[in-house]
Amino acid sequence: MDFNYTEEQDMLRTMARDFLTDKCPKTLVKELEEDEKGYSPELWKEMVELGWTGLIIPEAYAGSEMTFLDLAVLIEEIGRAAMPGPYFSTVVLGGIPIMGYGTEEQKQEYLPKIAGGEAIFTFAITEESGGYDADSINATAKENGDSYTVSGTKMFVPDANVANYILYAARTGNDITVFIVDAKSDGITINPLKTMAGDKLSEVIFENVSVPKENILGETGKGYEIVRKTVEYAAVAKCCTIIGAMQQSLDLTVDYAKERVQYDHPIGSFQSIQHYCANMAIDVDGTRFSTYEAAWKLNEGFPATREVAIAKAWASEAFERVSTLAHQIHGAIGCTIDHDLHYYTRTGKAAALSFGSPDYYREVVASEMGL
Amino acid sequence: MDFEFTEEQNKFRQEVREFLEDEIKQGTFQSACDAWIQGYSPEFTRKVSQKGWIGLTWPVEYGGQGRGHIDRLILTEEMLRYGAPAACHWFADRQIGGAVLRYGTEEQKQWILPKIIAGEAYVGLGLSEPEAGSDLASLRTRATESGDEYIIDGQKMWTSCGMFMNFIYVVARTDPDAPQHRGISEFVFETDRPGVTITPTIDITGSTAWAEVFFDGVRIPSTCLIGEKNRGFYQVVNQLDYERAGMERLMGNYPLFDAILKFTKETKRNGKPIAEDPLIRQKLAQLQIEFEVGRLLTYKVVMVMEEGHAPNVEAAKAKAYSTAFERRLASVTMDILGQYGQLWAESKYAPITGMGPHSYLASTGYSLQAGTSEVLRNVIAARGLGLPNN
Numbered sequence: 001m002d003f004n005y006t007e008e009q010d011m012l013r014t015m016a017r018d019f020l021t022d023k024c025p026k027t028l029v030k031e032l033e034e035d036e037k038g039y040s041p042e043l044w045k046e047m048v049e050l051g052w053t054g055l056i057i058p059e060a061y062a063g064s065e066m067t068f069l070d071l072a073v074l075i076e077e078i079g080r081a082a083m084p085g086p087y088f089s090t091v092v093l094g095g096i097p098i099m100g101y102g103t104e105e106q107k108q109e110y111l112p113k114i115a116g117g118e119a120i121f122t123f124a125i126t127e128e129s130g131g132y133d134a135d136s137i138n139a140t141a142k143e144n145g146d147s148y149t150v151s152g153t154k155m156f157v158p159d160a161n162v163a164n165y166i167l168y169a170a171r172t173g174n175d176i177t178v179f180i181v182d183a184k185s186d187g188i189t190i191n192p193l194k195t196m197a198g199d200k201l202s203e204v205i206f207e208n209v210s211v212p213k214e215n216i217l218g219e220t221g222k223g224y225e226i227v228r229k230t231v232e233y234a235a236v237a238k239c240c241t242i243i244g245a246m247q248q249s250l251d252l253t254v255d256y257a258k259e260r261v262q263y264d265h266p267i268g269s270f271q272s273i274q275h276y277c278a279n280m281a282i283d284v285d286g287t288r289f290s291t292y293e294a295a296w297k298l299n300e301g302f303p304a305t306r307e308v309a310i311a312k313a314w315a316s317e318a319f320e321r322v323s324t325l326a327h328q329i330h331g332a333i334g335c336t337i338d339h340d341l342h343y344y345t346r347t348g349k350a351a352a353l354s355f356g357s358p359d360y361y362r363e364v365v366a367s368e369m370g371l
Numbered sequence: 372m373d374f375e376f377t378e379e380q381n382k383f384r385q386e387v388r389e390f391l392e393d394e395i396k397q398g399t400f401q402s403a404c405d406a407w408i409q410g411y412s413p414e415f416t417r418k419v420s421q422k423g424w425i426g427l428t429w430p431v432e433y434g435g436q437g438r439g440h441i442d443r444l445i446l447t448e449e450m451l452r453y454g455a456p457a458a459c460h461w462f463a464d465r466q467i468g469g470a471v472l473r474y475g476t477e478e479q480k481q482w483i484l485p486k487i488i489a490g491e492a493y494v495g496l497g498l499s500e501p502e503a504g505s506d507l508a509s510l511r512t513r514a515t516e517s518g519d520e521y522i523i524d525g526q527k528m529w530t531s532c533g534m535f536m537n538f539i540y541v542v543a544r545t546d547p548d549a550p551q552h553r554g555i556s557e558f559v560f561e562t563d564r565p566g567v568t569i570t571p572t573i574d575i576t577g578s579t580a581w582a583e584v585f586f587d588g589v590r591i592p593s594t595c596l597i598g599e600k601n602r603g604f605y606q607v608v609n610q611l612d613y614e615r616a617g618m619e620r621l622m623g624n625y626p627l628f629d630a631i632l633k634f635t636k637e638t639k640r641n642g643k644p645i646a647e648d649p650l651i652r653q654k655l656a657q658l659q660i661e662f663e664v665g666r667l668l669t670y671k672v673v674m675v676m677e678e679g680h681a682p683n684v685e686a687a688k689a690k691a692y693s694t695a696f697e698r699r700l701a702s703v704t705m706d707i708l709g710q711y712g713q714l715w716a717e718s719k720y721a722p723i724t725g726m727g728p729h730s731y732l733a734s735t736g737y738s739l740q741a742g743t744s745e746v747l748r749n750v751i752a753a754r755g756l757g758l759p760n761n
Contacts, residue, residue, distance in 0.1 A: 001380075001441055002373040003671055069372055254756050269761035271745075274752030281751055282668070282688045289667035296374045310660045365659055366652035371636065 003289060009073045016074055019050065020081035026340055032084040033198030037162050039085035044117060052087070054115025057095060061111035068233070068299040072240045072292065079244020079351070082343040084198060086120045086159035092237045093158065094121020097167060097178070097230045101218035106180065110165070123167040124154035124204050125227055132231045132356055134176060134224050139206065141170040141177055148172070148216075150179060150209045156354070160202040161192050167217065168206065175221035179211045186210070197350035232308045233298060235355040239291040239315040245348030246287060246319055249326040250280045252341055256330055267329070276325045283318040290314050306368040313361035316352035323348055376445070383442055387449040390422060395453065402454035404624040404730045407447075409580035410456025411535045413490075420490030425460050426468055433472070433484040440676040444618065444669075451622035452629075458580065462532050463487040463494035466613045467540050467559065474557070474598030474606050483538070483559060494559065495536030496614075497527040497584060498607070505746050507542070508551040508604055512586065514543035514558060521545075521558065521596065523566075523589040529740075533582025534571050536562055541586075546601050556603040560591040575732045609681055615741040616672045616686040621665040621693035623737060624700060624730040628658065630723035631704045638722075645707065654703050662700075665693040684755035687747040694737035694744065701727075701734040 005013070023043055032038055047053060056071050057063025071091065078087060095114045098106060113119035129136045139152020150170050160166060166181045166188075181188075187209040192202045218226050254277055257268030267273050294311040297304035323345050327334045334341040376384070394400060399415050419425055427443045429435025450457050468487050471479055486492035503510040512525025523543060530539070539562050546554030562569065566589035571579035598606045632655065635646040645651055668689040675682040705712040705727050716725025738744045752758040 001376055001670060001674065003667075003674055005372065254758065257758060265761055266759050268752075268758040271749070271761075274756075274758050275745065275748040277756050277758060278688075278691070278748035278751035281755055282692050285671070285688055286664040286668060286692065289671060290664050292372055293374045293667060296372055310663050313656075314660050314664055359653065362653045362656035362660070363649075365656035369632065369656065369659055371632070371646040371652050371655060 003292070005073065009070060012070060013073050013077055015050075016077035017080070019046075020077060020083060024081045024083045026082075026343065029082050029084060029343060036192075038159065038198070038200035039162065044085065047087070048117030053091060053117045055091070057099065057111050057115045061107055062115040063111065069292070069295055072236070072295045075237050075240035076244045076247070079241035079347065080248045082245070082248075082347045084200075086122070086162055086200075088234075088237055088241075089122040089159040089163070090114055090120050092234050093123035093230060094119075094165065094167065096233050097123065097217060097226050098180075100229065101178075101226050105214075106217065110180070113164075119164040120159060120162050121165045121167065122157055122159050122163045123169075123230060124157045124160065125169050125231070126155055127153060128155060130155060131360065132227070134227075137169050137171065137176055137224075137227070139168070139170040141172050141179065141211070143172070144210070147210045147212045148177075148179065150181070150206050150211055152206055154204040154206075156193070156201045157204045158354075159200050160190050160204045161200050166204065168211075169223055169227050170206075172221055172223075176223040176227065177220050178217040178223035178226045180215045180217055181206075181209065181211050195350065197346035199347075199350050231355055232294075232304055235308050235312040235361075236291060236294050236298060238351040238355050239287065239294070239311050241351040242315045242319045242348050243284070243288055243291060245344040245351065246280075246284050246322045249322055249341065249344045249348070250277070250284055252339075252344075253277060253280065253326045253329050260331075273329055276329055280322045280325050283322050287311075287315045287318045306365065309356075309361040309364035309368065312356050313358040313365065316358050319348045319352050376441070380441060380445055384445045384449060387424075387446055388453075390418075391449060391453040391455055394418065394455070400454075400456045402626045403456070404454060404626050404726055405578075405580075405733050406454045406456045406458070407451060407461050407619050407623065408458055408531060409578050410454075410458050411580075412456035413459055415456050416459040416490040416493075419457065419460065420488065425464050425490055426484065426488040427464075429468060429472060429484065429488070433480055434488040435484070440673050444673045448618045448622065451618055451625050454626035458532055459493045459535055460487065460490055461619075462496055462540075463492055463538075465617060466610050467494045467496075469613055470540075470557065470606065470610050471559070471597060473609075476594075478594065479559075479597065486538075492538050493532055493536045494538040494540055495530045495532040495562070495582070495584070497530050497539050497541035499529045500526060501528055505743055507607070508555065510542060510544060510555065512541065512543040513547070514541075514545050514556060516545065516593070517590075519593045520590050521593060523558070523586040523591060525586050527584040527586075528581075529572065530569075530582045530584050531580070531740075533569060533584060534579055538562060539567075539584065542603050542607055545603075549601060552604045554601055555607075556600050557597040557606055558591060558595045559597055560589075560595040564589050564591065566590070575735060576729050578733070611742060612681045612683050612686050613676075615690040615747070616669075616676070616682050618669055620690045620737070620741075621662070621669050621696060624697050624726075624734060627704055627723070627726050627730045628662070628700055630726055631655070631707060634723050635707065651707060654707070658696075658700055658703055661696045665689070665696050668692055684751055687742070687750040687755070690742065691738075691744045691747040691751070694734075697737045698734040701731040705731050 051064050054063035055066050059065045141148040141150045163183045166183050168179045168181050187207045189205040190202045260267045290311045294307035297307050333339045426435040427438045431437045500510050514521040541558045545556040566587040568585040570583045572581045672682040672685045672689050675685050711722045712727040714721035
């Protein structure tokens with residue numbers, strides 16, 4: 001039992017924080033939110049050089065073979081910087097399922113591209129319902145000689161607008177199969193959605209898209225396991241984004257409470273403000289520990305359904321509490337774009353909304369409790 | 372990071388569970404909420420002592436086992452899970468033994484530690500007074516030095532273990548002219564000394580586990596002074612970190628949780644088990660989520676102790692959070708039980724052995740004992756976040 005980060009993880013955090021402070025100021029974040037692509041190719045290149053895209057990819061495929069816990073630390077820092085871009089999509093939604101379920105040929109083809117920053121990936125899972133259970137997947141894939149013909153409309157697909165490859169979950173008969181699809185294939189329409197946090201989410205429409213059979217990820221009809229497992233990793237990654245947003249909201253708030261003077265005293269000396277801050281600190285710790293317990297289970301290869309559900313349900317609601325108090329303490333300035341708080345209010349909430357709501361995960365926990 | 376217990380720790384947990392299940396089978400105790408603070412059983416305490424489980428972390432030269440804080444965490448977690456009546460030894464084991472080890476003389480260690488370890492010294496906590504609750508430094512009980520004795524006069528309230536104790540730990544004023552914090556000292560002495568009167572306090576549940584203790588010219592030898600004269604306040608602040616650090620702040624009413632889960636699975640309403648109702652499932656799952664977060668916050672406290680630090684801010688966070696959870700557990704349980712929730716154990720139709728009303732009422736006190744949630748938030752804000760004093 002040990003809740004401390006390793007020395008290497010502390011170093012990774014320091015390095016990431018310094019890099020992002022320097023290279024990803026809020027002026028860039030603002031610019032990228034309005035940018036059509038939503039990321040900076042120059043910044044992406046530097047991240048690749050730092051080894052971030054290949055962080056958890058095995059050395060055999062040109063990665064640095066670090067752990068999911070290390071990745072969690074990095075995603076926390078990216079959340080803290082509110083950095084836009086397709087990092088999560090490529091590494092978590094693309095890299096992890098290919099590492100876990102790809103054939104040797106697929107790994108050799110795609111993983112070095114991810115590590116080398118040459119390809120952007122995403123995973124098209126949910127549809128009209130916005131959910132992540134098997135019932136939410138109704139797109140179809142019909143066998144047609146050496147290929148499948150895939151049709152269906154996917155929703156909220158992150159970074160599809162810039163993706164080179166789209167992992168796509170579709171029904172092959174009653175079961176689900178995941179395909180690795182070249183995003184330039186005929187029949188694909190990508191409609192970017194305008195989102196609160198500036199996240200580049202798209203509606204992705206497949207109309208009779210032909211996908212060769214060798215592009216099936218894992219086995220035909222066994223795709224839901226890939227979806228389920230990837231969503232577990234994605235949910236924990238979103239918890240890490242939330243930790244970053246929460247921690248930064250707390251830090252900004254404590255700094256503000258120390259500096260802002262009313263009635264001749266810093267407002268941070270007033271007990272009501274102190275207690276709000278204490279509540280925020282408890283929520284940040286609770287989120288961090290429960291998230292890392294889930295991340296640790298995933299990293300060890302243990303069943304993690306229960307821990308992931310606990311972490312995501314908790315983190316999403318804890319974020320709401322922290323964000324509300326951060327705004328209350330900041331007063332009116334926090335409601336403007338002149339102060340940085342709004343970045344975290346938007347990115348944290350967007351992360352809370354993705355990959356499973358608290359109600360959904362509470363039902364998962366209830367099942368795990370044998371209710 | 373590592374979220375796993377070692378094989379040895381898991382084996383120890385299993386050993387504790389088997390012991391407790393065996394004791395329940397033998398009829399030594401019935402699982403109950405708050406048994407760690409209200410459950411008086413000299414027989415149980417003696418058996419725990421025979422296992423070597425009192426003073427588990429204390430040095431071997433004083434009869435302890437020299438084990439780690441994580442082992443003690445496991446032991447207390449299981450005691451609480453099973454609702455075991457551990458009040459006779461709990462306070463001495465949790466904080467008084469530690470205070471003597473840290474501040475006591477060699478003679479004091481040889482005097483009291485073996486008695487605690489043998490399960491014979493039941494030490495009550497004499498901190499709060501009628502006019503000194505959160506503001507402990509304003510306490511009025513006097514200890515006047517007279518030759519090689521001190522004479523104690525005054526009154527303590529909310530003395531934990533008060534009705535079972537044969538020793539008492541007392542903080543008293545030894546220098547009335549010094550600034551408040553600098554005139555207080557700590558003592559441990561026997562409660563059968565002339566001039567000690569103990570009166571039960573009847574709490575909101577009807578329990579008489581706490582007491583008022585009156586001291587009327589009680590003479591104790593100077594050797595009962597623990598640590599440095601007039602430095603007691605600084606010693607006790609450190610001790611309070613340990614008082615509020617444990618699993619009992621999360622699991623004081625854990626038997627209620629087990630019981631309501633079992634109840635919802637086994638009880639039908641309108642032909643269906645209650646546990647199939649989506650709203651009930653949401654509520655119980657939320658409790659489980661909150662419990663797991665509390666468990667991690669409390670484990671963090673123990674890991675800080677294992678690293679050799681006093682768990683100050685961490686203990687404040689864990690206790691402020693966890694006692695609020697215990698309150699919600701009681702409240703949600705009552706809501707699920709509905710009208711039946713209000714039935715005491717002795718009533719016809721009382722569900723879950725009538726634990727509901729007891730725990731619901733008792734849980735009003737969890738966020739007050741050992742540092743109110745407000746005092747704890749002050750600690751988090753000032754020491755944890757560096758917010759300024761007004």
